[in-house]
Amino acid sequence: MIGTGILKGMAVTARNFVGSYFDKERLITVQYPEERTPLPENYRNFPILIYDNDPQAGLRCVACKICEKECPPQCIYIVKSDDKKPDYMGKPQFYPKVFDIDISVCMSCQICVEVCPFEAIKMDKDFELSKRERFDSLLLRREQLSKSNEYYHKIHPVEAAAVDKNLADAAAAAEAKKKAAAEAAAKVAAAKATAAKTTPVPPAAGSSASTSEASS
Amino acid sequence: MNMTTETIEAMERPPVTMASRLEGELLEVSMGPQHPSTHGVFRMNVALEGEIVRKLKPVFGYLHRNHEQIGEHTSYLGSMPYTDRLDYFCSMSNNWAYALSVEKLAGIEVPERAEYLRVILAELTRLQNHASLLGFLLSDMGAWGTPLMYAFREREKILDLFESLSGSRMMCDYMRFGGCRLDASDEWLARAKQIVDRFPEFLDEFEELILGNEIVIGRTQNVGKISAELAINSGITGPMVRASGVNYDIRKVDGYGFYRRFKFRIPLGEHGDTYDRLMMRALEMHESVSILQQAFAQIQPGPVLNPKVKVRAFRPPVGEAYGRIEAPKGELGFYLISDGSPNPYRYRVRPPSFINLTILEDMCLGHTVADVMVILGSVDIVMGEVDR
Numbered sequence: 001m002i003g004t005g006i007l008k009g010m011a012v013t014a015r016n017f018v019g020s021y022f023d024k025e026r027l028i029t030v031q032y033p034e035e036r037t038p039l040p041e042n043y044r045n046f047p048i049l050i051y052d053n054d055p056q057a058g059l060r061c062v063a064c065k066i067c068e069k070e071c072p073p074q075c076i077y078i079v080k081s082d083d084k085k086p087d088y089m090g091k092p093q094f095y096p097k098v099f100d101i102d103i104s105v106c107m108s109c110q111i112c113v114e115v116c117p118f119e120a121i122k123m124d125k126d127f128e129l130s131k132r133e134r135f136d137s138l139l140l141r142r143e144q145l146s147k148s149n150e151y152y153h154k155i156h157p158v159e160a161a162a163v164d165k166n167l168a169d170a171a172a173a174a175e176a177k178k179k180a181a182a183e184a185a186a187k188v189a190a191a192k193a194t195a196a197k198t199t200p201v202p203p204a205a206g207s208s209a210s211t212s213e214a215s216s
Numbered sequence: 217m218n219m220t221t222e223t224i225e226a227m228e229r230p231p232v233t234m235a236s237r238l239e240g241e242l243l244e245v246s247m248g249p250q251h252p253s254t255h256g257v258f259r260m261n262v263a264l265e266g267e268i269v270r271k272l273k274p275v276f277g278y279l280h281r282n283h284e285q286i287g288e289h290t291s292y293l294g295s296m297p298y299t300d301r302l303d304y305f306c307s308m309s310n311n312w313a314y315a316l317s318v319e320k321l322a323g324i325e326v327p328e329r330a331e332y333l334r335v336i337l338a339e340l341t342r343l344q345n346h347a348s349l350l351g352f353l354l355s356d357m358g359a360w361g362t363p364l365m366y367a368f369r370e371r372e373k374i375l376d377l378f379e380s381l382s383g384s385r386m387m388c389d390y391m392r393f394g395g396c397r398l399d400a401s402d403e404w405l406a407r408a409k410q411i412v413d414r415f416p417e418f419l420d421e422f423e424e425l426i427l428g429n430e431i432v433i434g435r436t437q438n439v440g441k442i443s444a445e446l447a448i449n450s451g452i453t454g455p456m457v458r459a460s461g462v463n464y465d466i467r468k469v470d471g472y473g474f475y476r477r478f479k480f481r482i483p484l485g486e487h488g489d490t491y492d493r494l495m496m497r498a499l500e501m502h503e504s505v506s507i508l509q510q511a512f513a514q515i516q517p518g519p520v521l522n523p524k525v526k527v528r529a530f531r532p533p534v535g536e537a538y539g540r541i542e543a544p545k546g547e548l549g550f551y552l553i554s555d556g557s558p559n560p561y562r563y564r565v566r567p568p569s570f571i572n573l574t575i576l577e578d579m580c581l582g583h584t585v586a587d588v589m590v591i592l593g594s595v596d597i598v599m600g601e602v603d604r
Contacts, residue, residue, distance in 0.1 A: 002430055003430060004428075005428035005429040005430045005432075005433070006429055006430060006431065008424050008425075008428060009424065009425045009426050009428075009429050011424075012421055012424050012425040013362060013425070028369055028372070040376075040379055040380035040383075041380070042379075042380060042381065042382065042383040042398065043379060043380075043383050043384075044383035044384060066528065070291065070293070070294065070528065071294075072290050072291075072294035072295070072297055072298065107297055107387070108384065108387065109296075109297035109387075109389050110383065110389065111293060111294065111296075111297065114397075114527055115527060115528055123383070
């Protein structure tokens with residue numbers, strides 16, 4: 001009979017309408033500013049720079065400019081510093097004198113995070129970014145981009161824990177390597193001293209052995 | 217300023233165009249580009265006799281963003297997020313097509329789990345694309361809101377899955393050369409399985425809601441017919457060509473990824489009219505659900521990214537490659553020529569919506585203006601992909 005299709009369709013809408021009063025699952029929207037759905041761990045928005053302890057000295061970025069080069073829309077601008085400061089392993093490194101990200105250009109692709117060898121740049125989760133001004137307020141400076149490691153732990157707990165573990169492992173490995181190198185050097189020096197005491201060795205052979213051991 | 221009536225009349229006189237000059241009696245109407253039913257910034261110059269379309273000229277290029285030129289000036293990896301912006305409904309399948317062609321170019325192996333994840337994500341993309349297309353098409357026909365909202369309710373569940381996996385709902389940027397960026401947790405897979413298992417409920421409900429509706433049938437049957445011959449000759453692909461009864465699905469023809477491991481059928485139409493194209497989407501969703509259930513049963517733990525592939529300074533060997541997949545809208549292909557440098561020498565996209573749009577005039581001639589909107593809706597275009 002003609003018209004049954006229409007009536008069937010109306011029955012479906014009626015079922016959904018009445019059902020929404022009894023079934024929580026049929027109410028699929030939330031009243032946004034008051035209620036919020038939780039963001040997933042992997043959610044990404046715009047890049048931030050991570051620092052440990054101090055926002056100035058603790059910045060992990062060493063201004064290597066890889067992210068600037070790899071960024072597809074070219075929204076990162078970095079100027080390298082003239083002097084060096086010690087990084088988390090105590091090695092003297094450059095730091096960014098200027099680090100700007102134009103978030104009106106950024107397309108949140110996360111490639112900067114993937115290519116960063118120092119775990120210095122990560123993605124933020126803050127999405128309520130409406131501004132009253134079009135130009136300067138959308139160009140984020142280094143001070144605005146710098147976020148503490150605690151903040152990073154808060155927004156990406158699983159990822160941040162893995163990153164911290166990697167960094168600690170790398171630092172421990174570097175420390176162990178340093179220690180081993182120092183021990184080896186001490187051994188060589190001791191051997192040399194004893195060798196010099198007992199039998200004289202040609203100096204060329206002794207020096208080559210010590211360099212090869214120290215470098216390994 | 218003092219403006220006389222003559223100057224106002226002179227300003228408002230329509231320009232003499234080709235159609236009006238040739239046909240004399242025809243009325244030329246410019247439909248779009250700011251019309252909600254044109255699915256974006258798309259314009260059609262229609263020559264009408266009364267209400268019947270006698271001539272139709274599609275005009276596009278309003279959303280041109282120089283996609284291919286950008287691809288030639290950025291690194292191979294840098295093009296990956298740009299492919300999300302082609303067909304912004306199916307960023308996962310765009311990623312796959314691009315990754316596939318680069319993998320062909322550089323001869324990269326993909327781990328097994330990554331291949332399964334790709335199948336799962338591509339089929340989820342197909343589900344959400346077809347669901348929202350049905351909603352848009354019915355909205356074009358005048359079923360305002362309700363079917364679209366029902367479809368979006370389901371689409372949102374799938375987009376939530378994408379968000380929790382890749383970090384973004386629509387611009388996923390998830391796949392990488394030689395696998396996928398992140399691994400899916402067991403919890404994610406369980407959630408996806410639950411959503412897929414409940415998807416047939418939505419399909420049944422949607423069918424009851426509108427697909428049996430007499431008005432829908434009256435508006436779509438025998439409207440915008442394409443013969444199988446025309447469909448093949450014009451090079452259209454996807455559900456459009458299958459609605460005309462041509463058995464052509466790249467999942468079966470090429471068997472890329474792991475599609476040879478799955479059992480599924482290809483729904484085929486008979487008449488090639490708008491109704492067949494509409495039903496083709498509904499039937500394909502049933503098949504996608506079956507592929508997904510097989511994939512969830514078969515997926516095994518393992519690595520998801522080939523560790524040999526360099527992230528930085530990736531330089532494929534000199535050569536060329538064409539990778540294609542069956543995207544929800546048809547054959548999506550990327551053609552790349554490498555000269556050994558970090559960026560491709562030539563980067564060409566073969567977008568399904570653009571080529572499916574080329575026979576719009578053949579479908580619309582002899583139908584009314586109201587039918588043009590329905591026919592355009594059934595082509596399933598996304599202007600981001602048409603204009604690139």
